[in-house]
Amino acid sequence: MDGNGRWARARGLPRLFGHRAGAENIHRIVEDCADFGIKVLTVYAFSTENWGRPRDEVDGLMRLLQETVDKEVPQMNEKGVRLWHSGDLSRLPTGMQQAISDALELTKGNDRIILNVALNYGGRAEIVRAIREIIREGMPAEDVTEEAISAHLYTAGLPDPDLIIRTAGEMRLSNFLIWQAAYAEYYSTPVLWPDFDRSELKKALDAYAHRERKFGRLPSSD
Ligand code: FPP
DSSP states (O other), rough: TTTTTHHHTTOOOOOHHHHHHHHHHHHHHHHHHHTTOOOEEEEHHHHHHGSSHHHHHHHHHHHHHHHHHHHHHHHHTTTTEEEESSSOOSSSSSSHHHHHHHHHHHHTTTSEEEEEEEEEOOHHHHHHHHHHHHHHTTOOOOOOOOOHHHTTTTTTTTOOSSEEETTTTOOOOOTTTTTTTTTTTEEEEEGGGGGOOOOHHHHHHHHHHHHOOTTTSSTOOO
C-alpha cells in the first residue's frame, strides 16, 4: 500500500493523513476484489522494517491500526470476510494482539474472501521461523520439501499469490511473500495507494489476464 505519505504531502497534510486515507481504502478494495471473484487478498500493512520509521509515525500507525481493527472487523464480518494474519504478533501492543486474535476467531467461518493482513511481517523472518519449527519438530532432512516449508509459513493453507500489485511506482519486492511469490506475476502502477480504486484494480486484473504464465517452462505455443 505504497504512496500514503506522498498522497498526504501532495495535499500539504502530515503523512498520517495519507495512512488514514490508505486504511479507508482497504475496505473498498476488499469489496471490489470479492466482486471480481478474488478469493484471497493480502495487504502489506506494516513490515518488520517499518519499526525504523520516526517514532511519531510508528505510534500513529499503531493507533490507526487499532482504530481500523475496531471499526472494520464487525463490518467485514457482516460482509463475509475472513480475516487472516501474517507476521509476528508478539511485538505488537497486547491490546492489538488480543483484538487480532478475536477478529480471526470471529470471522473464521466466513468464506466470501480472505483478507490476509501482513502486519509486523517480513518474508525472510517468516522463512527462518518455518525452518526453526521444522527443526524443533525433528523432521528428517529428506522430508524437508517445498511443500513442508510452505506448510510452516504464516500462509499455510492459502494458495500462492497469482498477482502482486505494487502502487506508487515502486519496483521492489520489499521482503513481501518472497517464498510464496516465486511464480507470481508482478504489476507496478504509479497510482498512489489511497487513489487505487476499482478501475485501477480492473486495469491490474486485465494486465494479469494477458500475461502468459510459464512457471519456468516454454510458452504454450512453442
Ligand atoms: C506505505 O506508504 C504504507 C505503509 C508503511 C503503511 C500502510 C498502512 C496502512 C494503510 C494502515 C492501516 C492498515 C490496516 C490493515 C488496518 P509510505 O508511507 O511508504 O508512503 P510513501 O512511499 O509515499 O512515503
